Amino acid sequence: MMQAGQKRRVLIVNAYFDPWRSASPTRLFVPRAMAPYYLAGYFDPDLVEVKVWDEVFHGALLNRRLLEWPDMVVFTGLTAAFDRARQLAAYCRHFTPQVVSVIGGPIARALPALCDQVFDYTCQGDVEEIGAVIEAVFSADHVADRTAPRFDLTAPTMGVGYLETTRNCNFACSFCSLSGEGRAYSAHSEASIDGQLGAMGKAFGVMVLDNNFYGNNRSSFEWRVGKIGERWRQGQFRGWGALVTGDFFKRPENLKLMADNGCKALFSGVENLDPAVLRTFNKKQSLASDPLSLTQACAEHGMFFDYGVIIDFAQQTVAEVDDQVSGILSDPRIPLPGLLSLTIPIAGTPYFDEAARAGRLMPNVLLSDLDGQKLVEWPQEPLEKVTPFLRDLLKFRGRKMALSRHAFRHAWHWRKHLGWEQTVLSAVRPLHRFGGNFGLGSPRQMRQSFREPALTYSVMTDTLRAAYRPLHRLPSQFAKDFEPLRVTDETGALSDQFLEARSGASSLTA
Structure with a gap:
């Protein structure tokens, strides 16, 4: 009461x-x-x-x-x-x-x-x-009269502020959840952006959260760049970064515009170094996204470049992926990807539906398995070859020295084009991303981690994580809440449970 x-x-x-x-x-x-x-x-x-x-x-x-x-x-x-x-x-x-x-x-x-x-x-x-x-x-x-984000609740922020200027994306990559949702790309109003910037306060740097900051409206893009640049010139933050799609780089003036307005870092989804794989992803905007040329173009304008890579063993062999990673490690001009993941067949996406129809999904896949860090689709090579390679690749096992050497050589190579903060970031980021997580938390959290069964990197051999065992004694009526949602059955077909879960659509169901 x-x-x-x-x-x-x-x-x-x-x-x-x-x-x-x-x-x-x-x-x-x-x-x-x-x-x-x-x-x-x-x-x-x-x-x-x-x-x-x-x-x-x-x-x-x-x-x-x-x-x-x-x-x-x-x-x-x-x-x-x-x-x-x-x-x-x-x-x-x-x-x-x-x-x-x-x-x-x-x-x-x-x-x-x-x-x-x-x-x-x-x-x-x-x-x-x-x-x-x-x-x-x-x-x-x-309901609040003014709905500015509660950035005061984000502490500690480590000096990073966050801003959203657009929603959704104007492209339809087959693996992206936004493609499955099919919602229109749109820009925030000036009042919304001003409200977010006001709530943010002073920050060391700002990360723009947009799925695609560039978009398909030139005047909107230029206005948003100018709006952020105005706050940068006023000293609210020392620089900012954003995610852009591959078509952004087709107009060199875009880089100058961003740099002149305080942009210090760009992320773009290169996704894969094989054009044939990109075409199957409907990732046409990235066909010309060569990491070396994009890194150089950004560096010449004083910007740090970051990108993601998606591996698809249904289309790539171990040797092909190994050659690509080795090629990056051997060239200090190319940054290591900030994101390295398997293709994720996200429920509701065109990629998921195609994988299900083609019979690529393995048996007994759980929804929680779709995290990009384990095999859930049949590779073109035997599991006993692919699984140990994936395990070592995601943590750079056997490549730690090459990883460290490349990180510092890359930072040193571009040091004259970048500020000290960007240089430090370019050296530390890959070491943090692939060097391993120390797993420091509360005693209860570390005890929970200790209880976890080992990750096997394949849905065929993985066991349920510890969270599926309730931490507290609960009545039997809650037992179903700790049962995993199964995407596929023992044959690899979509399970009845999953098909029922996807059916129907209603908003604000009470």
Whole structure:
């Protein structure tokens, strides 16, 4: 029973299963998940106390007091984290039966029918939809008059501020969840961008969170660059970075415009060094995205270049991937990729549907297996050859000396074109990314990590992670909340459970 004048209590959780099976925080990963902080901005701070827990940044949520605390718990996260969100909702319901559970983001859009069954409210739209939930559960008075993100809740920030100027993407890469959702690319209003910049305050650097900062509207792009550049010239931050698609680099004047307005880093999804693979991804905008030429073009304008690489053993051999990685390590001019992942058949994407039709999915794939760090599709070569190679590649085992040597040689090579911060970043980033995670967290988190079964890098041999065993004694009615969602059955066909989970679509189901 709430007392008069008592604030409502809302917990917002970014649910996450660490692919390396660590329960400890990943503090240095950039960018951080910002959806919880944007959601928090919709609650009136005078009437609602909001707490945020990001299982990437803060580590696994194992604190019973926090799970007992809220009147409302709001979940977001990537699609593969559905099981984790369901587990946390079960804990909250057990400790506080009257708690209201809400889910949104990619999970809700990919699995609407199942989310309707598990959670009290399912939001398939953008963060603004939480306003209707607040009004329905509490009252209209509990919705904030001004909905600026609650960046004050992000501490510690390590000097990095975050900004979103557009939503979605104007391309349709077959493996991207945005392609499956099919939502239109759009730019934020000037009031929204100004509100975010105001809430951010002074920062060392700013990371623009857009899926595609460049977009398909030239005037909008130039205006947004100028808007950020104005704040940079005023001294709000020392520089900023953004993600752009490959077509951005086809106009050299784009680089000059960004550099003149304080941009210090660009990330672009090179994705794969084989044009044939890129075509199967419908990644035509990256066919000319050679990492060396893009690195050089950025460096000449004083910008650090970063990129991601996706490996597809259904189309590539071990020898081909090994040659590509060795080629990068042998050339200090080319940066190591900031992201190295297997192709992920994300539920709802064209790539997933094609993989399912072609029979490429392995038997007994769980939704939580789709994290890009284990084999879930049949490779073209035997598993006993591919799996150990993948295990070593993702952690650069046997290449640690080459990794360290390349990182420092790369930073030294481009030092005259970059500032000291960028030079340090170019040396440290690959060491942090591939050198291994020390797994420092709370005693409870480290104990949870110790309980984890070893990762085998193949869905054919992997066992359930420790989170599927409840930490607390729960009544039998919650047993189903700790059962994994199976994508494929023992034959490799899509499971009935998964097909039912994908069916139906409704918004704001109470």
